[in-house]
Amino acid sequence: MNEAAISMNPGARRRVGARAGSTRRKAVRRAVRGRFGFVFQILTGGAAIALGILLWQYVASHGTHLYLDFENVPTPRDVGSALLGALQTPDFYADVGISVLRIAGSFGIAAILGVAIGVAIGRFRWFRWAFMPYIEIVRPIPAITWIPLAILIWPTTEESILFITFLGAFFPIVLNTIQGVEATPSALINAARTLGAKEWNVLFSVVLPSALPSITSGAAIGMGVSWFSLVAGEMIGGRAGIGYYTWNAYQLIQYSNIVVGMITIGLLSTLSTRLIYLMRYPLLRWQRA
């Protein structure tokens, strides 16, 4: 395969005498495709990131203004020292802690309600007929468009932020649960029934385990959307939290802290999604069998 690739390369053909060059190129190719391919992957990725940071450093320190205005953009170096500073400030941790608690609460409720309602819709006709219209009507409305109404409805801003965060996670979880429940093979349900399973057993011993891969995918998507909604809610109505921290940095002209907030939010969202995958890992051992 390598041979063919080389001979089809016109450059290699022309320089017939340059045998050493051709074998060297062959060796490089083999190395890239072989066991140490990941080293090259990491080197390439690292170089690309480094190049991006250099470019950022350049435009930010020169205050480049080419339609996009980089004059007020903090340099990577500024952001780095702001991050170190933030890590030594108790307030920063308090903001992170509040956001994490909000996510834990809202996402937790969304997961429990989402799975329960999703299973009921997927399994019981009357439930589907009654609830599906609501889901279809409300689902396309982005969670953050609820912010004004939520502030009007809920007694405190805190509750309206929790509500928005809940909405973000709820719909992906419900929809994935419905899909997982409906996709449960009827052969498995029939098998369980002929072995003496009652409706309740079928639900817990067959339908839920069968829908679990789909449910956890919905939870992972929901986790991302709930961070999105939380940050929007905190920016608009919050008095604490990492979204508030980021928006506040803008208003206080602490531009480096904007990027610190952004990086923190990205990291938290990634970590919490990872946590979901980590939690489902032992439950879905059979899928990797």
Added chain:
Amino acid sequence: MNERNEQGHVEVRDLRLRFGSRRRQVLAVDGVSLDVRPGEFVSLIGPSGCGKSTLLNVVAGLVEATEGSVSLDGIPIDGPGPERGVVFQQYSLFPWMSVRRNVEFGLKMQGHGASTREAAARTLLGLAGLLAFENHYPEQLSGGMKQRVGIVRALAASPKVLLMDEPFGALDSQTRRVMQQILTNMWQRFRLSVLFVTHDIEEAAFLSDRVYVMTARPGRIKAVVDVQLPRPRSSADMMSEGFLDLVRTLRAHIQDESLAAMHGELADHGLEGFGVDVGPSGVKDLV
């Protein structure tokens, strides 16, 4: 295990099955009566689409009869239950449970404790030569092994009758023969009633005490053939004159029905049609 000999009498009387809406109704099964007496191995054969699997599902309690009665030991059948074990055509093992947990499922539903379940499951798996695989997941097993687990799982719930819906249909012919031998050995040991649906004539002849032949749709009983071959049987018996005679008889019954079932595709002289001389370059001339 002897008391089972007196139980497991399946009686189907004048069973009629209709499908579809009021406008477009299809009569799938028309006036079928059959018996599986305690400890008997009974097969149901017929062309595809004759309603034999549906009939089995009625006995399993998964499909409701339109007319007629189906009972087990005199008790009318109303929904599925563990006294009628089912082995399905497709592999229906729970993929998230290990082999042993699959086998334990029926016992768990009956409320048996973990240690009882484990002991029973391991005994049965041992009999089926699957003990080494008790902690495997179904995905890790071959087709024949999966179906053996399926049989063991149905047996573990101590059914009075075993209902088998083309259980070996998806297996290659070698595995099939081995599975038939295993099944006949296990049946010899447990002596429970079996209703076995298949379209494989040799399979039905080899396994059964009695074979019901069904007609093309709507399914009726066309013939009942008693199998007198001595037991225990082994695959060597499939060469005996008695066996071949039996297969010939069954084949004669079923051939007309298979043609009738394919009528739309193969007009009246369908089979002769394949005798057409297509010339030296073969099928290419036809295209």
